[in-house]
Amino acid sequence: MVIKVFLASSSGSTAIKKKQQDVVGFLEALKIDYTQFDIASNEDNRMWMRENVPGEKKPTNGIPLPPQIFNEGMYCGDYDTFFEAKEDNSVYEFLGLTPPPGSKEAQQAENAQKLHNGSGTEEHLDDDTTKKELVEAEQNGDAHTAELEEDDPGKKAETDAQEENAEEEEPAEEDEESVTDH
Structure with a gap:
C-alpha cells in the first residue's frame, strides 16, 4: 500500500x-x-x-x-x-x-x-470475600442505607443530611459535658 x-x-x-x-x-x-x-x-x-x-x-x-x-x-x-x-x-x-x-x-x-x-489483569474476588464484605456492611448498617439509596435517591440525600447533622451535634454535647465537669 x-x-x-x-x-x-x-x-x-x-x-x-x-x-x-x-x-x-x-x-x-x-x-x-x-x-x-x-x-x-x-x-x-x-x-x-x-x-x-x-x-x-x-x-x-x-x-x-x-x-x-x-x-x-x-x-x-x-x-x-x-x-x-x-x-x-x-x-x-x-x-x-x-x-x-x-x-x-x-x-x-x-x-x-x-x-x-477479558484476559486483562482483573482481580476476581472469591465468594467468601464478597460474603464477608456483605456481613461487615450489614453490621455497620451500610447495607440498609444502600437499599434506601437504590429505592429513592431523595432518601439518600435526606439520610446524608441526617448523618451530617448528627455529626455536628455530637461535638456540641461533648463541649457541654466538659463545661459541667469543671
Whole structure:
C-alpha cells in the first residue's frame, strides 16, 4: 500500500507549507513509505485529489486544500484529521496501516484487545470475600442505607443530611459535658 500525500510545492500560504512539512516530517520519522503528488505543477494530480476527497470532507467552498492524505485510492483525511490521529497515537489506524510491533499504537491495540477478550489483569474476588464484605456492611448498617439509596435517591440525600447533622451535634454535647465537669 502506498500512502499518497497531495502537496502544493509553490503555495503562497505559510500555514499550508507548515502543515505539509509537518505531515511529511512525521511520516519520515516513522519510516512510513509515501509518495508526494504536487498539485501546483500537475493539473492531473490536482483534479484527482479534488475528485477523490469525499463530499462531506470538502470545505464549504468545495475546494480541498493541501495536504490531503490517501492510502492508494482510500481517503484518509486532511491535515486536521492527521493532527488528531497524531495526538491520539493512532496515525497507523488513520493511514489504514498495521502498526509495527513495539509502537505505542500497537501496544494500545494489544491492550484494547486484552480488555475486549477479558484476559486483562482483573482481580476476581472469591465468594467468601464478597460474603464477608456483605456481613461487615450489614453490621455497620451500610447495607440498609444502600437499599434506601437504590429505592429513592431523595432518601439518600435526606439520610446524608441526617448523618451530617448528627455529626455536628455530637461535638456540641461533648463541649457541654466538659463545661459541667469543671
